[in-house]
Amino acid sequence: MTPSRSWAIAAIRTIEADFNRSADTHLIPLDLPAFPGIDVYLKDESSHPTGSLKHRLARSLFLYALANGWLHARSTVIEASSGSTAISEAYFARLLGLPFIAVMPATVSPDKIAAIEFYGGGCHLVQDPTTIYSESERLARATRGHFMDQFTYAERATDWRANNNIAESIFKQMELEQYPQPAWIVASAGTGGTTATLGRYVRYRRHGTRIACVDPENSVFFDFYAAVANGALPQDVRGHFNLDCGSRIEGIGRPRVEASFLPSVIDTMFKVPDALSIGAMRWLASKLGRRVGGSTGSNLVGVLALAHAMHTAGEQGSIVTLLCDSGDRYGHSYYNDAWLAERGLDVATAQAQIAACAESGAALPRSVQHAPQS
Structure with missing residues (x-):
């Protein structure tokens, strides 16, 4: 088994243990x-x-990204968010020891920014809320990280048939x-x-x-x-x-x-x-x-x-x-x-x-x- 596969298996176990x-x-x-x-x-x-x-969505997105082989031990996790998803993703990124950057509108609640930073995440604020997607993609390329893209993957990352959704x-x-x-x-x-x-x-x-x-x-x-x-x-x-x-x-x-x-x-x-x-x-x-x-x-x-x-x-x-x-x-x-x-x-x-x-x-x-x- 390759080191990257072993890391992904350990990461999934860490997230599932947190859920338990x-x-x-x-x-x-x-x-x-x-x-x-x-x-x-x-x-x-x-x-x-x-x-x-x-919190449910962030957990599902991390498991989906891990199962697809999109995250590795040196990944920087990027997300476009109005705050709450970013807080939850910062939590899971910290569980896995991964850096996290949230791309958010500058009008977002300062309490949400504080919560992201509490979990070790960084905040990249934009004046135009419609640019959070392109900025997230740019940051993912610049850091060689992974853009989680909740707006695309939310409906498919969650197991809608069961699994305590x-x-x-x-x-x-x-x-x-x-x-x-x-x-x-x-x-x-x-x-x-x-x-x-x-x-x-x-x-x-x-x-x-x-x-x-x-x-x-x-x-x-x-x-x-x-x-x-x-x-x-x-x-x-x-x-x-x-x-x-x-x-x-x-x-x-x-x-x-x-x-x-x-x-x-x-x-x-x-x-x-x-x-x-x-x-x-x-x-x-x-x-x-x-x-x-x-x-x-x-x-x-x-x-x-x-x-x-x-x-x-x-x-x-x-x-x-x-x-x-x-x-x-x-x-x-x-x-x-x-x-x-x-x-x-x-x-x-x-x-x-x-x-x-x-x-x-x-x-x-x-x-x-x-x-x-x-």
Whole structure:
């Protein structure tokens, strides 16, 4: 056996041993008084060692790269990220003794930069968020390293059939609940890998559960999905959908349609105004007694839209969504009133609208766009 093969085998064993030391994440019930008969659960991904849903993705990406022979003992690991994936990848790179560089927009949370550096990683910040891909490729060439490219490989690195992926974990934890097979699972898209895993799993296991995806402002996923659903695709398809700015809800939304985003396994999508995402985040934090991040707020808006529709139709059942990360990383931004005011975000009004829906059954604002699958 060659030294490089021996190193890869030891590296895979190190990552798998780390996984064996970790317990599964919690499934937390959330009471929505306005919707009796509809049970809502939060899959708390903030309890991973690196504090977010992206811990699962980073582990899968490292195992995928190792199994493909892309990493060796002298590799520098490069990743394009808005922060959370980079934190998790820095953790795994340190486990293997590999240098790590995150290429991120300059607007990323300073708390995320600190977390990457805590795990021994370096941060390469760019002013234009659309250049993170080309800069990552350039750095990989310059260091003779490996660009992990989460946006391409997220949907294929995870074993969507089983192996304790997030979908299998949800269904296992729901077995003893009143409605064990969720009517809906709600997730937002960063790479698109999570919705791809969820959508594939429910089809593979023959569940009736439907998948809802939530998109923030300054993202193309919703528009692409709506075009696919309506059959109104341009000739260039994915390449037609591009923005020159990034999402303000860190971790989700993209300026281009990533390869891992699979609209065919998603049953409906919502596009949520940023103020409403942050209002929902703050309302949820008040109910849980701890801070959650902006992407969790976006997910909650999707949950409320579905719960309202189910209640109106006289349906009962369960809805599961993801608590993606802790809000402690966003003290300087989403929990900072001055930061919000500078960006013209009326979060107080949005939070009141969320409370009215969750507690009294009021409809969400019409600014929440909806696109069902055709």
